Amino acid sequence: MGRYLLENATILTGEYMEEGILSVDGDRIGGIWLKKDLKEGTPSSPIPSEGYERIDLGGKILLAGGIDAHVHFREPGMTGKADFFTESRAALLGGITSVFDMPNTNPPTVSIEAVRDKKSMARGRSWTDYGFHIGATNSNAGIITEALRKGVSGREFAAVKVFMGSSTGNMLVDSESALGEIFSLKDVRILVHCEDEATIRENLRKACEQYGEDIPFTLHPVIRSRKACIRSTAKALETAIAKGTALHVLHVTTAEEAEMIRAAKIHNPLITAETSANYLLFTDADYSSLGAKVKCNPSVKSSRDREALREALRDGVIDTIGSDHAPHLLSEKDAPYRKCPSGVPSIQHSLPAVFTVCMEEDIPLTRIPSLFSEKAASMFGISGKGFLRPGMDADLTVIDKDAIFTVRKEDLAYKCGWSPYEGMTFSAPVQTVFLHGEKVVGDGHITIPSPTGKELLYR
Template identity: 40%
Template sequence: MLRTLLKNTKVVNENSIFETDVLLDGDFIARIDANITADNAEVIDLNGDYLLPGVIDDQVHFREPGLTHKGTIATESRAALAGGITTFMEQPNTNPQTTTIEKLEEKFSIAGRDAYANYSFLFGGTNDNLEELKRLDKNACSGVKLFLGSSTGNMLVDDEAVLENIFRNTEMVISTHCEDEGTIRANMAKYQKIYGDAIPIALHPIIRSEEACYLSSSKAIALAKKTGARLHVFHLSTGIETELFTNAIPLEEKKITSEVCIHHLWFSDEDYAEKGTLIKWNPAVKTTTDREKLWEALLDDRIDVIATDHAPHTIEEKDNLYTKAPSGGPLVQHALLAMLQKEKEGKIGFEKLVEKMCHNPAKLFDIDRRGFIREGYYADLVQVNRDSQNVVKKSNILYKCGWSPFEGTTFESKVVRTFINGHLGYENGSFSSEKKAKRLTFNR
């Protein structure tokens, strides 16, 4: 069995940073201690670099099956591994949609063959698949996804009786995309009357407005409180929504949790002039004040998780009039680097970054033995050099779509190596020929 001894590193884990050695034995972390010696182990000197738990991204769209001209489980998980993401949870709005147990297992089959990173999937709730959802074992996948506002691949759940039945009939985490569809449609009609299809991109956060987000999020939270359901609200984008969440109790005791995505922490409405439809997301990137309120809530623990909502489209699809350009963009390769940049700027502590990107997703979804650097846990690890300039350019972008909203950005950190289940999966631009990813298991 493969044994690897990592020497001369600084581990960032569970609110501390400390110098140590780490011994990997097979899939697992066997020992964490100073000055470890081990027979028959390959020794890798990390040269004083930092070692983090592998990032767990609870929200990605890898586009397979059916939309593979945009991305595949293979291409996007490979980019994720290069970015230090060792685990992903993929969303159900593919083609066909993941709304039956049969289609769910078909996705697991694809990932079992092609994934570079550990994987699970969310099961999509619709207006008419409640009985199928009831048949789903609570440990079968990462959770249930509900679109309470339409997005790419319309899975809108707008029947209130069905919605309440879903909330009452699953023990799994229910993750929601919250935007009020009626509000958005009224705003869209107003501006189409003025501009036709050539609506200025700067109006995107006005159309998919603060009001639309707050109405939907508050409704979902009220329903979760009424039914006792376990609710996780994806991609908060407004300051006012953060007031719906609490930091008065630890994450392990929360029934209602939330997430913020990289783009809502990095960009603001001031960036539409330069980036245009490349930063068209649902929910929309909003004001600088919203961005600051999201940061405040992240740092004071009202927001629990940082994710990407990685959602690639081709550049030809994005280079379109407002009403024709799809929402979403690729992020998994650069998400950790972006947050490390914010850490360098003093916006977030290193330990807090690891808590939000590694520890908390593992806790929130009850993932078995991942998200921490602990003896007996799976050896999903990321070596990061904090003094290495890294310019994002077309030649080093790994997404199938071939572009990034960060193109031209210089990051001051680098992912040197990524270990997955004890195996060196990525090193300085090169990938192992062996895929060692595993299907996630859960403790529920």
């Protein structure tokens, strides 16, 4: 295990952005010394000098490694599209050091045995640290309740995912009593995908009547409509307020949902929300140019919604960024609307993309560590992660805020080999990444021979 002094860093946390020095002692953060404190002559402890490899970061930004609590790595069951090895490697290159995989795999992750199976598949094959969410069904609330009795430290999954409305994977929870049981679970966060199934079915029926099998992709936001999102999110928020649920609304896409969440947080401070870079970058106009490549659920909405989401990012109504990395092969995407699967790969550029949005909108950069690591670490009770503080795991990401880069196909690490961001220019390329104190990415390339990710633990 190495000892490093990361000097001349711009240290970025949810609370400050300051020039300083950070030391790495083995797998942990040793200390942090800010230049402004050193000037005042009151450093809390002396900066170590002997036995440390000094790395000059040249003023680049140093932040905690990203925690992405919303990925679909497709394993087991769909490893032709993606797998834990390939996608976690892409995550690491994107400055993400911990991921939580969603349960809509095949078989779906709806039992403790299935969670354990996924852990054994990830073991030794994940380049990032990893954890799993369990999926709710109409009938497994009992299993989840039983598993939660072990207490937080014995927990085998991070949170419970509920599809309130169908998505890929067929884990729809549509029984009122099942929803009531799940929303009543204590000491665990409930993640919801909110799109009202009845509304979507009716919209799809109308589109089929009009276009037959030749539905244009520009109709995706009409079929998976604003109303479907608002209806489902309203119901989730109402239930969460009534039952005191620790609700996390995934991939918020409309201005109305952002407003509802803002209001709901006043009644239930345990309510949190996520959006993904896709919804901060694209608008419904992109369906005419990118078509299937931006077909994702929920759909991308209007430019007005994008503006509202950017504001919600600024003011904290949005708590976390999840990439919702959901790869499919281009050959699968090359299908008529109804046969074309929803979901897009994104994890390699989630951090630079959101960084770019923050720069464009003049959103304080301190929002970034909050969105990418701190809030998720707190919400899911992840042990030793998420914050730049002495004693925490030395999971660190270095980005160059003054550089720009264009996403090129040949630089993508995804098994599927494409990205809807190809050709887009972003700020803040990821230069260096440390995982448990080991340098795992340097100059934008993986520097270790094999994966070193570990299972995440809860406290």
